Amino acid sequence: MSKTENFFIYGKKPVEEALQTRPKQLDKIFVKNSLRPNSYKNLYETASKNHVPLVTVPDAKILNLVGRVNHQGFVAQMSNIEYSNFFEWIETQDLSKNPAVLLLDGIEDPHNLGAILRTAAAAGIEAVIVPTQNQAPVNATVFKTSAGTAGRIPIIRVHDTTQGFKDLKLAGFSVLGLDGSAKKEIWDADFSIPVAFIIGNEGRGISRNLLKQCDELIKFPMEHNVESLNASVSAALISYEWKRRR
Secondary structure, eight states, X not given: OOTTXXXXXXXXXXXXXXXXXXXXXXXXXXXXXXXXXXXXXXXXXXXXXXXOOEEEEOHHHHHHHHOSSOOTTEEEEEESSOOBOHHHHXXXXXXXXXXXXXXXXXOOOHHHHHHHHHHHHHHTOOEEEEESSSOOOSOHHHHHHTTTOTTSSOEEEESSXXXXXXXXXXXXXXXXXXXXXXXXXXXXXXXXXXXXXXXXXXXXXXXXXXXXXXXXXXXXXXOTTOOOXXXXXXXHHHHHHHHHHO
16 A cells, blocks of 8 residues: 555444554544444544544445445544654654744645645644644645655644644744734744744634734735735745744
């Protein structure tokens, strides 16, 4: 199997075993929506503990994923890319070198995610943090768009962007949000400290509750009444401005 492929395992026991032994390779778990929640309570708890998204879907969805097999209502999508744990990763960092990370807030287009991962790796960003909620997984499309660079830097999975934000703050990072209404342009921001740049959703941008908590909001100077830039373009510009100053 090539690294650009995702694959599926099915059946309750195989899915439970994968959760126990290879949770960092699980992108998502699909459970048939007619099953009683109590019948997979332990599986749900283990998935939550490991930040693996679990969604309930109709039988037609499962049929589309794995065909007519004895799936028992359980299918797991796996990837060759291993997600990293934030706390294990932070122990390896020398914050005196002022690293930078990207914190994604709901990037749903896999092409955008792949482009972001490629740029982050090229610019020397230390890690990309992705939530399990409203977020494209690192699938075959992402890997292809990244030109094979997905996984060259840590991809850290957190429950949601708010949790990633809190973890970064506790670790000593300054969190900067890219927002068109900000008063300060990116050229004037302080990058001489450990920084995390939030990249918002393609349509909604950064969620309001996160905007309020950012240490600082910054924007790109825009001409000709252009309102915003593509998420992957924004990630590229801010990553290389950080690299330029470094």
